[in-house]
Amino acid sequence: MGKIILSADSTCDLGEMLREKYNVYYRPLHIILGDKQYDDGVDIAPDDIYDTYKKHRILPKTAAPNPSEYVSHFKRWTDEGFEVVHINIGSGLSSSFQNCCIAAAELKNVYPIDSHNLSAGTGLLVLEAAERIGQGMPASQIQQEIMDLRTKSHASFIVDNLTYLYEGGRCSAIAALGANILNIKPCIEVDNTSGKMSVGKKYRGSLDKVLRHYTLDKLNQYTNIRTDKAYIAHSGISEERINFVSDTMKEIYDFKEIYVSRAGCTISSHCGPNTLGVFFMTK
Template sequence: MEKIKIITDSTADLPEDIIKRYDIEVLPLLINFGEKSYRDGIDINIHTLLGKMEKSNVFPITAQVNPQIFLECYNSYIKQGYKIVSIHLSSKMSGTYQSACIAKEMLDTEDITVIDSLNVTSGLGLQVIKAAKLKEAGFGIKEIESGVGEISSHIRSTLFFNSLDNLVKGGRLPKASGIIGNILGIKIIVAVENGEMAVIDKVRGSKRALRSMIEYIDKKGIKKGEIAVLLHVGETDILNTLREDLKYRKIDFIECEVGCTVGVHSGTGACGVFFVESY
């Protein structure tokens, strides 16, 4: 049986127990805060980051994993006889995927498969978990690549933010969406679509926002045998109700907390669900 290593980056926002269970290598993106740089999840955690952001007028900048880091990581596992499946955040949001491709080309080997998730946070995380489960079942890197590709275009999300200010500052949403989101009582529901953030609904009030999210999940359906992810950071008006609703409807889900790279853009007070739709 092939020795396979699953590698991803810190934007997958996977809980520590899953990382340890499947022995996943997680490469950190950088958070540049003024003149200081921090490795996401290693030198700084989300709660420290949000605290610093509240006290500072400086908006942090996130930076991709560079090719040299990938090269060193890949080389160390190749030397140990591993084949590698490397899955990363959307190429439309970061150069991390391109860095991984450059490192693979430098090593000139077919023992590395690099996958553009066209997603981020738990949308990427679901693909990494899929890869890890296929590895555990004894599949090779090509079968794992195929299995991840099968669900990739069917991953859906519905996300609620207390404020869209950071998404606009970080260039993830157009300024007009932020202006609408700041109108009294208007709540904007966001999703990852085609590798980028997109507005999928506008409603008035938190109760209607919750209803919109649940209706979206019901409309798409969750594929049998696949888990959902309840993602959150900080407190929102709807997190607890959303959690209880998922439990009530017996949806199989895990909870993940937003990491630092994604947290720069979400700010404090965001939650949502990522899932594989029925197809």
Template sequence: MINQQKIALLTDSCADIPQALVRRYDIYVVPLKLIFSDGEYADGVDITPTEVYRRLPQEIPKTTLPGGDMVEQAFARIKQAGYTKVLAINLSGGLSGTRNLVRLIGEQTVGLEVVSFDTLSGSLGIGMTVIQAARWIEEGWTWTELLRAMPALIRDTHVFFCVDTLEYLQKGGRIGKIAAVAGTLLQIKPIISFTPEGELINVAKIRGRKAAMQKMVQLATALVPRGVPFNLAVAHGDSLAELKEIREMAQKSLPDHLHLMEGEIDCTLGAYVGPHLLGVGVQMLSDAMNAAGKELEQR
């Protein structure tokens, strides 16, 4: 349903937003593409993460930007629906040119005012930001208030991921600032986050899966100042049973979260990191609300 401000939200398939929330907030999602030897697939449209994981041992796909035509079609649908403004919130420019593509096409789209933001993040980092913007739109925030809030919201959004191996990141050329991690036989698990420039970096190397999960929750908890309103998010890639476990850990350590988002890693990021990923994210709201001139509720 169109909001009174006529502001639409556009993101990409790496946002990992549950479909129920995509539908509730009328979010427009453009899919990135995966290229296997037998053809090209649209992320989340023609192929599922489970299918990607099944194929990874035989072939690591190339990943590429959404087609320009798909972005143009998304803007056309937004116009047709009656929106006049678009907040575009996309995958880190340190990993993909998707945000730049959306920005350029948005600038050329007649009849829409489009402002594009680089989340400098991926998965939960994008999804939490899009959904928080959707809540604010639903609450009646103005276009100006949203634009003032977004830089602080992005800056105060932090995600951590635990992967089984760096093999896929290395083979896919997405290693960024991640140092090699020795010790596969010792069950050393790297914990990955994003630099302020939106590149991947490993922030810890932990022995054992359970200890790595606990460490991610500790890292996230340490970022949340006492009394500050915040959102919490968890995600998995081919690890549904462990998602419940890390969600319970995170909720126990951070019981005062305003909202909890659960996501499943998309095909593109799944191809980057491989199966058995777990993630935790936190997003503080105080600075963003202050930037927009909004009152904070006392907690």
């Protein structure tokens, strides 16, 4: 078999620089806003969602590509004799992986991977797959090795305000009101055995104070963090805060690369602006 194509759901939030460097092809998730359907990152951006919410108090719904859309996405390569490694958002969060597997069974030579993660937590696994493609590793081996790495990719993020989670039906009015009045900012943690999310530590105080404590807590939680690369992903936040978190990370570990990416519409529509997460891998 010849060249391997690397593909991923748009929710991996890899960032344009790395996406282009490693020739990663995105299959966008759907954003349903009002009576219109869009493709994440193609014909709608997070700021469009924020503007619509400010003006009309409407938040979008998100939907996975259906099996036929995955078939169309992969077929252009499999028809030419290529193999495709595709990395999905965690199956605990979306039906994307299930639909991708249906398409893979129809086409053959497609190797789906349930990332058990989201955003840059998935993005880190995409980079791992890209490195293995560069080494000439077979697609089936890449699939297995990335699956073995899933519990090594750690994702979490701080939500500045619970309004979007409440409006999207993901927390109660009482919880949102109480958190906003008391200035509580929860840490949302991703279970890397399923991709499901849960509320971790609840921080209280200004966003700057919380971001520092959160970053230190997460990096001090492990003694075997890989220092070759890490990520800061955010849903729209100031450059000063990004640099502040990056500097805080460097206080603990001498990371070779700290990539920064802005989350797409799927993530941003659930969390709202000023959400930021630190993503890294352990050995």
